[in-house]
Amino acid sequence: MSNNADYKLIYWPIPGRGEFIRLCLEHAGASWTDTPGGVDEVLSYVNGSADLGANPAPLAPPILKDEKNGVILSQTAAILMYMAPKLGLDGGKQHMHTAQHALTGLDFNDEVHNTHHPIGSALYYEDQKNEAARYTEVFRRERIPKFLTYLDTNLGRNTQTDKHLTGDSITYADYVWWQVLDGLFYSFPKRMHALLPTYTNIKPFYDNIKSQPRIAAYLASERRLPYSQGVFRYYAELDKA
Ligand SMILES: N[C@@H](CCC(=O)N[C@@H](CS)C(=O)NCC(=O)O)C(=O)O
Known part of the structure; x- marks a missing residue:
């Protein structure tokens, strides 16, 4: 990726919370770089040695730098809401319901x-x-059934399509939920596969998002990092059907 990219993500070399942001950037075909300076660069932003310009200091990654205007922003939800209108992922008239869905997925x-x-x-x-x-x-x-019921119900309640949470096009909320589902399949395979047949809309939603051409290409690329020491870990003793 070029050094003149429009966006720079500063995050650990794991999927983690950075993945919600990566998926949105990839969806839009945005020009972005993923932490060119690696872990040292992440640390420079949280220990105050990076040049923050006029921006507040972040507490923790993920951090987004908008190279076009120098904005530096942390907090996953704030970053997603900042980027969404620029990337065509904000849900338009339903942007606040999109925010509701995204924040619930982040919970x-x-x-x-x-x-x-x-x-x-x-x-x-x-x-x-x-x-x-x-x-x-x-x-x-x-908790897993409660959140999955929320997702399934709201996919069903979208009058325009049952394949996205709001309106007739994909939003950042869809990427939040898709990533959490994908991570749960990794961390809790027995529980997820036992529960999934209960829901009508979740599997078609998951497959639909995954098969978006840019997302499919991203998932097959080296830019998509493997699950390891982040939010989604596999401990066999924690997973039961
Ligand atoms: N609510 C914050 C949480 C940020 C957070 O916990 N970041 C993790 C990585 S996903 C971290 O490195 N935390 C270090 C810390 O909290 O000291 C967000 O969504 O951005």
Whole structure:
């Protein structure tokens, strides 16, 4: 990718929360670079040594730099809302319902993170395994079905198509939900495959997003990073049908 790209994402070399942003940039065929300076560059933004111009200091990645105007922004939801109108992903007249869906999907993402880090991110999973097992038992039983029912219901309630959450075109909310679903298939394969037949709209939605030509090309490329130490991890002991 060129050094003159329009956007720079600053994020760890994992899918994580950066992936919501990568998917939107790829959907639009935007010109963007993914953390050219690697982990050191991420650290420079959070330890205050990067040149932030007139922007506030971020607490944590993901961070987006808009190279055209020098805006530097953190917080996943704020970044998505900033980019969405520029990338044609904001849902138009339904932009606030799009925001509702995206924020709900990001809540779900946070709850997935808590399955392996219920006590704190500063501790290893191995130091909180008992709490993780207790948290995840409730997450599997109560929370996954609750969030999936929300998704399935709202796909069905979209009068224009059951393949997107709002209106007749894809929005950033669809990418939030698609990424969380994809991560859940990786982290909780038994639970997800047991639950999926319960829902009418989720599998067609998942397949539809995945088969968008630019997204399919991205997913097959080296730019799509493998799941490893981020939100979506596979611990066999946490997954049950
Ligand atoms: N609510 C924030 C959470 C940011 C966050 O937790 N970032 C993680 C990576 S996904 C991180 O590196 N956190 C370091 C920290 O919180 O100290 C967002 O959505 O951007």
